[in-house]
Amino acid sequence: MSSIRTLSPPFVLPRARLDDLFERLRARGYRVIGPRVRDGVIVLDTVKSSADLPVGYTDEHAPGRYRLRRRNDDAVFGFVVGPDSFKRTFLVPVQRLFRARRDGDRVRFSPEPVDTSKVALVGARGCDLAAIETQDEILAEGAHADPFYVARREAAFIVAVSCSESRSSCFCTSFGTGPRPTRGFDLSLTELLDGPHRFLVEIGSAEALEIATELGLSTASEQDQGAAAGIALRTSRGMERQLDTQGLREMLLSRLEHPHWQDVGSRCLACTNCTAVCPTCFCVDIVDKSSLDGESHERTRQHDSCFSADYSAVHGHPVRNDVAARYRQWLTHKLATWIDQFGRSGCVGCGRCITWCPAAIDLTREVARLRDDVSLETDP
Amino acid sequence: MTHPLVPHALRVLRRTQESHDTFTLEAEAPEGFAFSAGQFNMLHVPGVGECAISISGSPRRPGRLVHTIRVVGEVTRHLSALRSGDELYVRGPFGSPWPVERAHGQDLLLVAGGIGLAPLRPALYAALARPKRVRRVALAFGARSADDLLFARELERFRAQGATVGVTVDRATEGWQGPVGVVTKLLPELVVDPPSTVAFLCGPEIMMRFAARELERLGVAAEDVWVTLERNMKCGVGTCGHCQLGPYLICRDGPVFRYPRVSRLMTIREL
Structure with missing residues (x-):
């Protein structure tokens, strides 16, 4: 496990003072977004106080299955990840890029202003932080950084949460992205339920240290630190699902014409659920629309999916007609x-695509089946 | 930070009908605009959409931005209605260029299929502009029929400037006296010194695969063959995901590739 980048020794925050943290964030101009129960799932939305959080809830995950249950305690973060991710905060599902207006024989373009309003994201897990880092590399770095993404990203304060339990879909340890957040947060919480209900608070930014100081938090004891480390270790050890990443890229590229793609293609509904819930999937369509009178136009950028036929269409004809080709x-x-394109894996091991696949397709199982068959290898 | 997805308005200077379905737009490029042979722009029709079109003019005249466009869909149909004085909305240039400098001291062979001649024309201009740098310049151009030939008068000018130009059609119409058949048939005559030949291919993928195979048979090294690929392009800057081909984002890593980098990928169905 990589070492945690912190700016100070950890603090301890009593459960009863969690709302003080939210209050401090709001006082600094942040809108607080965090987990909430809605329609039987945990979503991410504005939270006013800790009472809005899924206190006392837990979640059950299996391929194609998700259920919320009551816990026997009042744990605040006693669940893992829902279908939502903070992708929606930074790469918004529908982003207007410009409006255009006809002016005689010309068209005047008005680029959409970027949104710099401050948001505090509460409850980002290790896998979520890795997903944000993955999208940063595509959208916030390089010659063509996306100004809308960058503006929202720069205006964010991230309160991470270390996972105290794993679920059957989870495999973050395969990618080393969790369960304990090690970087990419301003402040990280580990919920301690033994003894007085409290959080170990790790500091990842100067602003987080200011907030901890404003709150007058006391330094965490060695026991508290040991308890948090123990929770991370137990969560890691309890994770059953694994994806063997050894030689994974080479293995997959050597099996691009393997018959197993047809097998999984026959089960896949091309519903786009997996790409919608994936916290790293970044594909967007660019959509131009016109008013009925043709005088005004707008361009938006919208989440798109490689599972839709239009995605690959050249001159109106999809390159990937077959669902098997889209799954591949x-x-x-x-x-x-993804490793060739952006220097890292596009998977962070969050398991959302497994839980939310209505056909219960499990990518770790598909990979294992491709890997097991050595009979049809071709040169990469 | 300016947004890469907002186009610039340029003034159309001239529209030329090249064939029954293909036309050329010349526009006044913005101050300081520069491009390399093989690069493309995104051409936008407000409220309708956008498409990737290669620049077909001379890189030595960057002030005059030239695109040769075949009408294949709604956006190109709207573009074909533009006339001198109208505004053209452009983003770019994007993508990797033809490595013309690799042909210095060598023979340069261009193999074009149909509209594929348009993205190759800037490379031809560049090679012919410096006759001492590129030893011999040859063009093999295949079109469906004589009615589909592009830049017919200009092909004569290329010949006058020293290029060897071979033209073939799939289907002969009345009055056609040239060769009939696939463009690969022209290659044995045009490849004079195979080990010292650099080839740029642009056309349908199947044509490029057969042309590359023929060039290999003739003794041209695969590493000296370059192709240009097309996929669905939406952003042009490598952030929308649409133009992927295996490890590549065509708009960012291509569209011009050294053939061995993509030859296997081009044979896998629906990749």
Whole structure:
């Protein structure tokens, strides 16, 4: 496990003072977004106080299955990840890029202003932080950084949460992204339920240290630190699902014409759920629309999915007609060619695509089946 | 930070009908605009959409931005209605260039299929502009029929400037006296010194695969063959994901690739 980047020794925050943290964030101009129960799932939305959080809830995950249950305690973060992710905060599902207006024989473009309003994201897990880092590399760095993404990203304060339990879909340890956040946060909480209900608070930014100081938090004891480390270790050890990443890229690229793609393609509904819930999937469509009178236009950027037929269409004809080809594109991009394109895997091991696949397709199982068959290898 | 997805308005200077379905727009480029042969722009029609079009003019005249466009869909149909004085909305240039400098001291062979001649024309201009740098310049151009030939008069000018130009059609119409058949048939005659030949290919993928195979048979090294690929392009800057081909984002890593980098990918169905 990589060492945690912190700016000070950890503090301890009593459960009863969690709302004081939210209050401090609001006083600094942040809108607080965090987990909430809605329609039987945990979503991410504005939270006013800790009473809005899924206190006393837990979640059950299996391929194609998700259920919320009551816990026997009042744990505040006693669940893992829902279908939502903070992707929606930074790469918004529908982003207007410009408006255009006809002016005689010319068209005047008005670029959409960027949104710099401050948001505090509460409850980002290790896998979520890795997903944000993954999208940063694509959208916030390089010659063509996206100004809308960058503005929202720069205006964010991230309160991470260390996972105290794992679920059957989870495999963050395969990618080393969790369960304990090690970087990419301003402030990180580990919920301690033994003894007085409290949080170990780790500091990842100067602003977080200011907030801890404003709150007058006391330094965490060695026992508290040991308890948090123990929770992370137990969560890691309890994780059953694994994805063997050894030689994964080469293995997949050597099996681009393997018959198993047809097998998984016959089960896949091309519903786009996996790409919608994936916290790293970044594909967007660019949509131009016109008013009925043709005088005004606008361009938006909208989440798109490689599972839709139009996604690959050239001159109106999809390159990937077959669902098997679309599944192959998604899986090999996520686990193999993402590395060629952006220098890292596109998977963070959050398991959302497994839980939310209505056909219960489990990418770790598909990879294992491709890997097991050595009979049809071709040169990469 | 300016947004890479907002186009610039340029003034159309001239529209030329090249064939029954293909036309050329010349526009006044913005101050300081520069591009390399093989690069493309995104051409936008407000409220309708946008498409990737290669620049077909001379890189030595960057002030005059030239695109040759075949009408294949709604956006190109709207573009074909533009006339001198109208505004053209452009983002770019994007993508990797033809490595013309690799042909210095060598023979340069261009193999074009149909509209594929348009993205190759800037490379031809560049090579012919410096006759001492590139030893011999040859063009093999295949079109569906004589009615689909592009830049017919200009092909004569290229010949006058020293290029060897071979033209073939899939289907002969009345009055056609040239060769009939696939463009690969022209190659044995045009490849004079195979080990010292650099080839740029642009056309349908199947044509490029067969042309590359023929060039290999003739003794041209695969590393000296370059192709340009097309996929669905939406952003042009590598952030929308649409133009992927295996490990590549065509708009960012291409569209011009050294053939061995993509030859296997080009044979996998629906990749």
